[in-house]
Structures are given as structure tokens and as C-alpha cells.
Amino acid sequence: MENDDPECKPTELPCTVEMESIYQNSTDFILLGLITHPTFPGLIFAVVFSIFVVAVTANLVMIMLIRVDSRLHTPMYFLLSQLSIMDTVYICITVPKMLQDLLSKDKTISFLGCALQIFLYLTLIGGEFFLLGLMAYDRFVAVCSPLRYPIIMSPRVCLLMVLGSWAGGSLDGFMLTPVTMSFPYCGSREINHFFCEIPAVLKLSCTDTSLYETLMYACCVLMLLIPISIISVSYTRILITVYHMSSAEGRRKAFATCSSHIIVVSIFYGAAFYTNVLPHSYHTPEKDKVVSAFYTILTPMLNPLIYSLRNRDVAAALRNVLRKHGFSRTLQVGHVPGKC
Numbered sequence: 001m002e003n004d005d006p007e008c009k010p011t012e013l014p015c016t017v018e019m020e021s022i023y024q025n026s027t028d029f030i031l032l033g034l035i036t037h038p039t040f041p042g043l044i045f046a047v048v049f050s051i052f053v054v055a056v057t058a059n060l061v062m063i064m065l066i067r068v069d070s071r072l073h074t075p076m077y078f079l080l081s082q083l084s085i086m087d088t089v090y091i092c093i094t095v096p097k098m099l100q101d102l103l104s105k106d107k108t109i110s111f112l113g114c115a116l117q118i119f120l121y122l123t124l125i126g127g128e129f130f131l132l133g134l135m136a137y138d139r140f141v142a143v144c145s146p147l148r149y150p151i152i153m154s155p156r157v158c159l160l161m162v163l164g165s166w167a168g169g170s171l172d173g174f175m176l177t178p179v180t181m182s183f184p185y186c187g188s189r190e191i192n193h194f195f196c197e198i199p200a201v202l203k204l205s206c207t208d209t210s211l212y213e214t215l216m217y218a219c220c221v222l223m224l225l226i227p228i229s230i231i232s233v234s235y236t237r238i239l240i241t242v243y244h245m246s247s248a249e250g251r252r253k254a255f256a257t258c259s260s261h262i263i264v265v266s267i268f269y270g271a272a273f274y275t276n277v278l279p280h281s282y283h284t285p286e287k288d289k290v291v292s293a294f295y296t297i298l299t300p301m302l303n304p305l306i307y308s309l310r311n312r313d314v315a316a317a318l319r320n321v322l323r324k325h326g327f328s329r330t331l332q333v334g335h336v337p338g339k340c
Contacts, residue, residue, distance in 0.1 A: 027111040029185075029201075033101055034194040034289055045102040048297065052095045055301035059084040062304045062314070069317035075153035076142065076257075079135050080307060082162050086131065087300035090124045093117055094195040094296050101194070111181070114196040119177040121195070121296075126223055127169030129272070132265050133227025134161045139261055140234035143254045144241045172223060176216060183207055192285045197292060200285070220276035224269070231265060260307050267302060271295035 038044050066072045066081040094117070101107040109117070141152050180198050183205040193200035198216065202209045235258070242254045274282075274291050308314045 028108040028189065029111070029114050029196065029204075030190045031097070031101055031107050031109055031194055031196075032190055032192050033107065034098065034293055036192070038102070041102045045099060048095060048102070049099055051297055051301050052091060052099070055091050055297075055304075056088055058301065058304035058308070059088040061318070062308065063088075065314060065317045065321065069320065071313060072317055075149075075158045076135070076138055077313075078158050079131065079138060079161065082165070083128065083131055083135070084304055086124050086128050087303055089120070090128070091297065091300040093120045093124070098194045109196065114191075114201065115177055115181045117196045118180060118198060118201070119173040121197070122173035122176055123166075123169040125169070125272070125295075126172040127165045128268065129223055129227045130165040130168045131162070132261075132268060133230040134165060135261055136227075136231040136234040136265070139258050140237055142257060143238045168223075172219070175219070179212060183209060183212075193289055193292070195292075195296070197288075199283075199288065217276070224272060224276060228269065235262070256312075260311060263306050264303050268295060268299055271299070 035044065062084045063081050066077045066084075097109065097117075138153060142149050145152065176198065180201060183202070184207055185201075185204045186206040188204055191200050191204065199213075202213065238254065238258060242251050245251050245254070271291050271294050275288070275295075308318065
């Protein structure tokens with residue numbers, strides 16, 4: 001008996017071959033996801049979505065607090081607001097597509113979409129590299145030259161720091177994205193990742209990319225060395241200054257003002273070191289995806305939480321906003337038109 005159904009059954013070999021042929025001839029890529037065949041995709045969706053909501057909310061609240069509270073109108077918090085902006089955009093590049101793929105059978109991403117994801121990812125991660133280094137310099141000036149701090153860290157200097165961070169990150173994106181997407185991808189279109197990360201994409205190329213990967217490795221190491229050098233020199237000088245302080249209160253304030261930044265730097269650069277510095281022999285697709293998830297999903301959530309929980313000024317600004325909001329709502333509820 002003939003099958004009148006125009007759609008192929010999943011078990012039929014011709015259908016499978018035909019679909020593979022379509023994907024290979026297409027310019028689209030297929031993202032296999034964080035876990036290739038998840039047993040409980042709904043649970044993974046719930047966890048990732050919760051982290052995404054917390055991360056975006058926490059960063060937006062941080063930006064809002066720094067903007068509305070005059071006590072936070074300082075160079076340190078201006079730089080911190082830029083970090084929150086980068087983290088917000090950063091997590092929005094990868095996670096929404098990841099969540100969509102968890103619920104949909106169509107896990108494709110267009111060639112242009114993949115290129116855009118690579119460019120924005122490189123721009124933001126590069127910008128964050130430089131910004132964290134410049135934030136360490138800001139802490140160095142605040143601790144070691146407190147009287148000259150308002151002069152050295154003027155609004156113009158802060159603006160140049162931010163623009164330099166964005167420009168440095170975008171330069172990395174403009175250099176690497178066109179080269180990566182110019183390679184011919186004539187075989188499988190399945191990217192064993194949850195977003196278009198360059199090493200995972202290059203594995204699909206049907207030409208030798210070893211020279212480009214070596215040059216990219218050198219570029220990434222250089223981009224890491226510049227901010228790490230600034231951070232190392234800054235905190236070495238801070239430790240020397242703190243060591244010579246006679247006041248225990250001064251030491252406590254110095255450590256308090258630097259501890260949050262040290263934690264964020266350790267988390268971010270630790271993951272970046274694994275991804276960009278360790279040789280290929282240490283990498284596996286599973287490890288790469290876990291580390292990528294750590295600094296693309298968890299880090300944008302942890303950064304504002306670390307700064308808010310360990311920072312008295314941010315906590316005080318949040319309490320003031322909540323108190324004012326609660327007080328205004330009390331007035332609105334208690335006010336009855338026509339009565340005194």
C-alpha cells in the first residue's frame with residue numbers, strides 16, 4: 001500500500017538523507033545547544049530563564065541606582081554602570097536564542113545572525129577585559145592618591161576610559177569576525193555549542209584554519225596581558241600602600257573598596273584564561289560549553305550581586321529607593337479625595 005502522506009517519517013532513510021542535504025546546502029547553521037540531547041529541556045529552560053531574569057534585573061537596577069542616587073555619582077560607579085551595561089547586552093546576545101532552541105525543534109541560526117553574534121560577543125568580552133583593567137587603575141588612584149583622585153579621575157578621563165574600552169573590544173570584533181566568516185563551510189552545519197563561538201564554528205570549516213587559530217590565540221593572549229598587567233601593577237601598589245598604613249580603619253576601607261573588584265576579576269579572567277590561553281589538548285566540546293556558560297550566563301548575574309551585596313553605598317541607595325517608593329505608595333493609599 002502506497003504512503004500518500006507527503007511528509008517523510010522520521011525512521012525513513014531517504015528523508016534523513018534529504019534533510020542532511022538541505023542543511024549542508026543551506027547557509028544556516030544549527031546550534032546543538034548546551035546539552036545535545038537534554039533529558040529534561042523544560043528544567044534547563046526554567047533554570048536558565050531564572051538566571052537570565054535575575055541578571056538583567058540586577059544589572060538594570062544597578063544602572064538605575066547609579067543614575068538616581070547622587071552619592072553614587074563618582075568615577076568608580078560610573079565605570080561600574082558601564083560594566084552593568086556590557087553585562088546586560090552580553091547576556092542578551094546568547095541566552096534568548098538558547099532559550100528559544102530549548103523549546104523549538106528548529107535550532108537554526110542564519111549566517112548573518114551567527115556573524116552578528118560573534119561580533120557582539122567579541123566586542124563585549126573585549127570591552128569588559130579593558131574596562132576591568134581600568135577599574136583596577138581607578139582603585140589604585142583612590143587608595144594611593146586620594147587627594148588627587150578627583151583631578152586624575154576627572155569626568156573627561158572617565159569618559160575616555162569607557163570609550164577606549166568599547167573601541168578596544170569593537171576592534172577585536174571587526175578584525176576577527178570577517179575572517180572567521182570568510183572560511184568555506186562546506187560540510188556539516190551543526191555547531192556543537194549553544195551560540196556561535198569562534199572555535200566551535202571553525203571546526204566546521206573544510207579548509208585548514210590552523211594559521212588563523214594561532215594568530216587569533218596570539219591576539220587573545222595580548223588582549224588578556226594588557227588589562228592583567230594593569231591589574232597586577234595596580235593591586236601591587238595598593239598592597240604596598242595598605243601595608244604602610246598606620247590606621248586599621250584605613251586598611252579596612254581600602255580592602256572593602258577593592259574586594260568586590262578582585263572577586264569579579266578572578267571569576268571573569270579565570271574563565272577567560274581557560275578559553276583563550278590553555279592549549280587545545282586541555283579542551284573538549286563539553287568543557288568548552290560549560291566554561292562558556294559560566295562567563296556568558298552566570299558572570300553577568302554574579303557581577304551586580306557581588307557589587308551590591310558587598311558595597312554599603314549601593315545597598316544604602318537601594319534602601320533609599322525602596323523607602324521612597326514605599327512612602328509614596330503609602331501616601332497614595334492613605335489619601336482620600338474630599339477629606340482633610
